[in-house]
Amino acid sequence: MDIKQPDQSRNTILQAAYCEIHRKGYQAASIADILSDTGLTKGALYHHFPTKHALGLAVIEEIIGDRLGRLLSDPIRESEKPIDALLYLIIHVDQQVPADYMELGCPLNNLMQEMSPLDHEFKSKLNAILRNWQDTIEWALSTGQAQGEIRPDVDPKAAALFIVSAWEGCVGIAKNLQSGEAFRTCMQQLHDYVVSLCAGR
Amino acid sequence: MDIKQPDQSRNTILQAAYCEIHRKGYQAASIADILSDTGLTKGALYHHFPTKHALGLAVIEEIIGDRLGRLLSDPIRESEKPIDALLYLIIHVDQQVPADYMELGCPLNNLMQEMSPLDHEFKSKLNAILRNWQDTIEWALSTGQAQGEIRPDVDPKAAALFIVSAWEGCVGIAKNLQSGEAFRTCMQQLHDYVVSLCAGR
DNA sequence: AGAATAATATACCGACCGGTATGGATGAGT
DNA sequence: ACTCATCCATACCGGTCGGTATATTATTCT
Numbered sequence: 001m002d003i004k005q006p007d008q009s010r011n012t013i014l015q016a017a018y019c020e021i022h023r024k025g026y027q028a029a030s031i032a033d034i035l036s037d038t039g040l041t042k043g044a045l046y047h048h049f050p051t052k053h054a055l056g057l058a059v060i061e062e063i064i065g066d067r068l069g070r071l072l073s074d075p076i077r078e079s080e081k082p083i084d085a086l087l088y089l090i091i092h093v094d095q096q097v098p099a100d101y102m103e104l105g106c107p108l109n110n111l112m113q114e115m116s117p118l119d120h121e122f123k124s125k126l127n128a129i130l131r132n133w134q135d136t137i138e139w140a141l142s143t144g145q146a147q148g149e150i151r152p153d154v155d156p157k158a159a160a161l162f163i164v165s166a167w168e169g170c171v172g173i174a175k176n177l178q179s180g181e182a183f184r185t186c187m188q189q190l191h192d193y194v195v196s197l198c199a200g201r
Numbered sequence: 202m203d204i205k206q207p208d209q210s211r212n213t214i215l216q217a218a219y220c221e222i223h224r225k226g227y228q229a230a231s232i233a234d235i236l237s238d239t240g241l242t243k244g245a246l247y248h249h250f251p252t253k254h255a256l257g258l259a260v261i262e263e264i265i266g267d268r269l270g271r272l273l274s275d276p277i278r279e280s281e282k283p284i285d286a287l288l289y290l291i292i293h294v295d296q297q298v299p300a301d302y303m304e305l306g307c308p309l310n311n312l313m314q315e316m317s318p319l320d321h322e323f324k325s326k327l328n329a330i331l332r333n334w335q336d337t338i339e340w341a342l343s344t345g346q347a348q349g350e351i352r353p354d355v356d357p358k359a360a361a362l363f364i365v366s367a368w369e370g371c372v373g374i375a376k377n378l379q380s381g382e383a384f385r386t387c388m389q390q391l392h393d394y395v396v397s398l399c400a401g402r
Numbered sequence: 403a404g405a406a407t408a409a410t411a412t413a414c415c416g417a418c419c420g421g422t423a424t425g426g427a428t429g430a431g432t
Numbered sequence: 433a434c435t436c437a438t439c440c441a442t443a444c445c446g447g448t449c450g451g452t453a454t455a456t457t458a459t460t461c462t
C-alpha cells in the first residue's frame with residue numbers, strides 16, 4: 001500500500017463516480033465499476049461516503065454544478081454584453097466541451113431525466129443547478145433589454161426557461177442521433193430564436 | 202387458473218411493461234414488478250417474449266410508436282392547414298395526454314436518454330419514431346411554405362429538428378420542475394418560435 | 403514513544419435480478 | 433377419444449448489487 005492521501009482519494013472516487021454516472025446513469029453505475037478504475041476499494045469509498053446515494057449527491061454538487069457554472073454561466077455573467085456572450089456560447093459550446101459529451105449527453109440533463117421523478121433530494125439539487133443557469137440567462141435577457149438589444153415585450157423569465165429547455169432538448173436529440181451535425185443545426189435554430197428576440201427584427 | 206387467452210395475456214404484459222418502464226425506466230423496471238400488477242407469472246412472459254430486451258423493443262414498437270403517431274403526427278397529417286394543427290397541438294397537447302405524463306415525461310424521450318447510448322437496437326427503433334415525428338413536422342412546414350404561410354427562407358428540415366428537440370426539452374424540464382405551469386409557458390415560447398417562421402412577421 | 407484515530411483493504415452477507423427447467427393445464431386437430 | 437402443440441405456473445439457479453464487519457496500516461496527537 002502507498003501513502004494515504006484522504007483528500008486525493010475522495011476526489012479520485014468523486015471523479016470516477018462522475019464518469020461512471022455520466023456513462024451509465026446513476027442507477028446503472030455500480031460501485032465495483034467506479035472503484036475498478038481507481039486503485040481503491042470499497043473500504044475507501046464507504047469511509048468517505050456513507051451510501052451510494054450520498055456519493056451521487058456529492059457528484060452533483062461538487063462536480064456537475066461546478067462545471068456547468070464555469071462553462072455556461074460564468075462567461076455570460078462576466079461579459080459586458082451578455083447577449084453576445086450567450087449567442088457565442090450557443091454556437092460554440094460544442095467546441096468547449098469534452099468529445100464524449102456528444103454521445104453521452106449533458107450530465108445534468110441525464111440525471112434530471114433519470115432521477116428527478118424517483119428521488120426528491122436528487123431533484124432539488126439538480127433543479128438548483130438548472131435554476132442557476134436559467135437565472136443567468138434571464139439576467140442576460142434583462143440586461144439586454146436595458147441595453148436596448150432585446151425587445152421590451154420579451155418576457156425574460158419565460159424566454160430563459162425556453163432557452164434552457166430547448167438547449168437540453170438539442171443535446172438530448174443529438175445524443176440519440178449520435179450526430180454532431182444535427183446538434184449544430186439544432187443550436188443554430190436556437191441561435192436564430194434568440195436573435196428573433198432582439199430589437200429591430 | 203382461468204381460461205387461457207394468449208393474445209390478451211401478451212397485451213396485458215405489454216401494457217404493464219409499458220407502465221413500469223415509463224415510471225422507472227427500462228433498466229430499473231424489474232420483471233417481477235411488471236408481472237405483479239398483472240395476474241401472470243414469468244412462465245407467461247417468457248413464453249411470449251424471449252428476453253427482457255425483446256420485451257422492451259416490443260413496447261417501443263407496438264405501444265410507444267403507435268401512441269405518439271396517433272397523438273402528434275396524425276392530427277397534422279390529416280389537417281388541410283397543417284401549420285394550424287401544429288400550433289394547436291403545441292398549445293393544447295398537455296390536455297390530450299394522461300395526467301401522469303407531466304411527472305413522468307415523454308416515454309420516447311425517457312427511453313432515448315436512457316438507452317440510446319447503451320443499445321443500438323433501442324436506438325434505431327427509437328430514432329425511427331423520432332424521425333417519423335420530425336418528418337411530419339417538416340412536411341407541415343413545407344406545406345405551409347407552399348400555402349404561403351411559412352416564409353420561403355425557412356429550412357423545413359432544420360426547423361423541424363429544432364421543434365422536436367425543443368419540444369422534448371420542454372417536457373423534460375417540466376418533468377424535473379414538476380410544474381405544469383412551467384410546461385405551458387415553455388410551450389408558449391415554442392409556439393411563438395413557430396409563429397416567427399410565418400410570413401409577414 | 404505510545405496511544406488514539408483516520409484511512410484503506412478484504413471477506414462476506416442478504417436481497418434482488420434476469421433467465422431456465424420442468425411439469426401441468428388447456429385447446430385444436432384428427 | 434387420443435395426440436400434440438400452445439400456454440402458463442412454480443421452483444430454482446448463478447450472478448450482481450449495495451452495504452457491513454473486521455482487520456490492518458498510516459498518521460497525528462500527547
